[in-house]
Amino acid sequence: MQDDFKGGKLDPQDADAFRAQAHRLLDACLDQLETADERPWQCPPDDIDQRYEIQANGRDVDDVIDQIQGDVLPYHGGNTHPKFWGWVQGSGLASDLIASMASSVVNANLGGRHHGANHMERAVVDWARAKMGFPETASGLLVAGTSQATVISFQAARLRVVKDLRVSGQGAHHLTAYAAAGVHNATRKALELLGVGADNLRLVPLKNGQMDVDALRDMLHQDRAKGCIPFLLVGTAGSVDIGGFDDLTALADVAENEGLWLHVDGAFGAWTRIAAPAIRTLTDGIERADSIALDFHKWMYVGYDCGMVLICNEEEHRAAFAARPAYLQGADRGLAGGEPWFTDYGIDLSRGNRALKVWCALEIYGEAAFADAITGNCQLARLMADEVTTQPLMALGVDVISNICVFTARRDLPAAAQSALNSEIAQNLQESGEAVFSTTGINGVTMLRAAITNHRTRPVDIVAAIKAVAREACDLGESS
C-alpha cells in the first residue's frame, strides 16, 4: 500500500470535485425544502424498481446525484407537504439537514464510551425527562420509535414481577396486561415479542373515550381470582384513531393500589405536556408513570427515526438490560470510559446519533416554537371540525379531542355507501395531490381522518381541503 493511500476507492480521491458535488446536492435538497408546499406525494413510476437496481460497478458521483434528484427526491411519502394529515407522521425540519451532515462525518456509535455524542444524548434525555415531570434520577434513551420503546419498557416491567426472568425466562408465571380498547398495536406486538402473548392483553372497554377504570378494577380482580398475575397497565396519551387520552391520574391511582407498572404510550400525545394549558391537562398524571414511550419523529416534527423511552427508576431500567462481555468492559479513563453506557439501557449495542437532530431542533427553533406548533395543530383540527360542520352533508365521527379530526363526507348515505365514498375520496385526493387524509372505522363506517402533526399546515390548507372533499362528495355522490 502506498503512503499516499487515501482510503482506497472508498474515499473521494479528488477532494475539490467531491466538495462541488456535495454542494450541488445540498442546493437541490434546500430547493426541495423551500418548495415543500409544491411537492405533494406522487405515485412512484412503474419502473421504479428497475431504476433503483444496484449497478455495483461504481459510478461517477455526479451521475448518482443526478439520479438522486430525478428518482429519489421526488418520490417521498408526502409527509413534508402542508396538506398531509394521513396517519400520525411528522413533517421533518430543516434542522435535520444540518444535523445529518454533521452526524454523517462524525459517524458516532452511541452504544457507549467517552465521546461527545453520548453527552449530547444525555442532555436530550434530560430535557425530555424534565418536560414529562420525571425525577432527575430517571433514565432514558433514544430509540427507533415508540414500538421499540414499548418493548424496552415492558421488559423492565416484567422483571419487577419475575425476578429471575433474565436467567430462567417467564416460566409458568401467567402475566396479564391491561390497556384500553383502541390501544396502539405496538403494545400487542411488544407483548407477543416478549412471550407474554396477545391473549394476555386484556382490552378494557372505553367510557366517554377513556379507559373505564371501574371495568379495569373488575377485570383485575377476576384475573387475580383465576391465578393470573396482573403486572402492567398501559395508558394511552393520544390514541391513533381519534386522539383520545386516558385519565392518567386515575390510572396512576389504580397502578399504585394494585401494584402494577404504569406505562404510558405517549407516541405523539405526550407532547401535549409542552402545549398551551388547556391541552396540557390531557396528560396530567403522566409524571406518575413508571415508563413513557414517545416519539420525536411525530409531534416534535424531527426527521425519522427518533423515539424515546423514559423509565422512572433507573435501577430497574438498567437491571433489565445491562450485560457486557469482556471485550466491552469500561475503563476509568480513556475512550473506554464514559459510564454509564447507553447499551446497558436498551436492545442495541451499536446506536446511531439521533441526539444531534433533536438538539439542533431545540437549539435552533426553541422550545416555544414547538409548543406553538403543537397548540396550533390542535386549533387546526378544530378549524377542520368547524368547516365540516358548516357543510350540510358532512358530519363529524367524534368530537375533536386534540389534533385528530374524523368525519364522513356524506352522512345522508347508508353506512356501506358512506364507507365506499369516503375511501374513494381519500384515494382521489391523494392522487390529485390536493390533500392526504387516511381513513378509520367509527361505529361501522369508514370515515376520513386527519391527524395533524404538521408544522407546515395553514388555515387555508384546511379550508381548501374540506372544499375539495365537498366537491368529490358531490361528484361521486351523483354518479353512485
Ligand SMILES: *Cc1c(COP(=O)(O)O)cnc(C)c1O
Ligand atoms: C405511532 C404510534 C406508535 C408506534 O410508534 P412508532 O414510532 O411508529 O414505532 C405507538 N403508539 C401510538 C399511539 C402511535 O401513534
